[in-house]
Amino acid sequence: MPETKPFAYCDQLVKQFEAVIQKPIPGRSSFYYTGVDLGTACVVLTVLDDSRKPVAGAYRYADVVRDGMVVDYLGAIQIVRELKAQLEQQLGVELEYAAAAIPPGTDLLDAGAIKHVIQGAGFEVTALLDEPTAANAVLQISNGAIVDIGGGTTGISILKDGKVVYVADEATGGTHFSLVIAGAYQMSFSEADCFKRDPAHHQELLPLLRPVIDKVASIINHHVVGHEVKELYLVGGTCCLSGMETIIEQKTGIATYKPSNPLFVTPLGIALNCTQEAM
Structure with missing residues (x-):
């Protein structure tokens, strides 16, 4: 079974974020930490106060990132x-610093573009990390694999004794x-996107x-070979699909868990990695 304390913290933090x-x-x-999650399907901004509690947040479904x-x-x-x-209008302050994240293993391809987007929007970038590692700031898992299933990709981060020992990313996700x-319902892509969110x-x-x-x-099966992975932890907006964790557990043979709302786990983890010093 998964550790109860990390999931309790995760679900409490997400619930607080949904409220704000x-x-x-x-x-x-006196200071605010911002996380910017440029997802394939959704752009999320999370704001934490100086005690790392959520105080504001906003998101918008968009098509500015693919895979x-x-x-x-x-x-x-x-x-x-x-x-x-x-x-900024809601909080009455200027938000200066932000952290961001990228799919694991893509730092050489797109880290610069992500950083430039955040800077172009008026932030100083303080951290740039991979998405499953960001998620673990909220999940606080010591051993197992975090599987971040977003709009375009599935990212995997394997942890042992609290340290990331392996990361990978492949192009399959909510877009698919x-x-x-x-195709099945003869809908437009945008109509299908909305349909699946209900x-x-x-x-x-x-x-x-x-x-x-x-x-x-x-x-997942391909990337966990050679690693003693006994638990999978699902995050990312695509994991909001009810029941998919059961299918993944059946196909992998690995105990599979997901928090109450997987959509906001990674964005909150990004904000938790924000500091007061630009990169």
């Missing part, structure tokens, strides 16, 4: 800039779910999406 998205808490901090790569540079800057301005739904449709969609979930499981 609706009702920000201004004026209670972990920035494809609409100016569009990405504009979205981050607008969300930054929104949060939406493409299957669009939990009322999840039971209906699970059999249809089984081949893609099986593909994610095969990616």
Whole structure:
């Protein structure tokens, strides 16, 4: 079974963040830490106070990143800039410093682009880390594999005694779910994307999406070979699909768990890695 304390902390932090998205808490901090998560399907900004508690947050579904790569540079800057301005107005302060994250193993390909987007939006970048490692700042797992299933990619980070010993990333994620739904239901891609986000449709969609979930499981199986992985911890917006953790556990033979809302785990972990010093 998973350790209860990390999941308790994770779920409490996410619950606090969900609350401040609706009702920000201004004026209670001398300094703010911001996390910017440029996801394939969703851009999320998280703001923590000087005691590392959530005070504000905002997100927007967008198509500026594909398979972990920035494809609409100016569009990405504009979205981050607008969300930054929104949060600054809510808090009554200027947000100066931000951390960001990239899919594991892609630092040579896209780290510079991600950093330039954050800087172009008006932030000083203080940290740039891989997404599953960011997630572990919230999950606080000592042993096992964190599987971050986003819109475009599945990232895997294997931990042993609290240290990352292996990272990998492959192009399968929520985008592929939406493409299957669009084809089956004769919808546009954007309509399919919205359709899959509604939990009322999840039971209906699970059999249809089984081949893609099986593909994610095969990616996991490939990368855990040679490592003693006894638990998988799922994060990322795609993992919001009810029941997919059960299928992944069946296909991998590894105990599989996910927090109550996997969408905001990585964004909060990014903010927890923000500091007061630019890179």
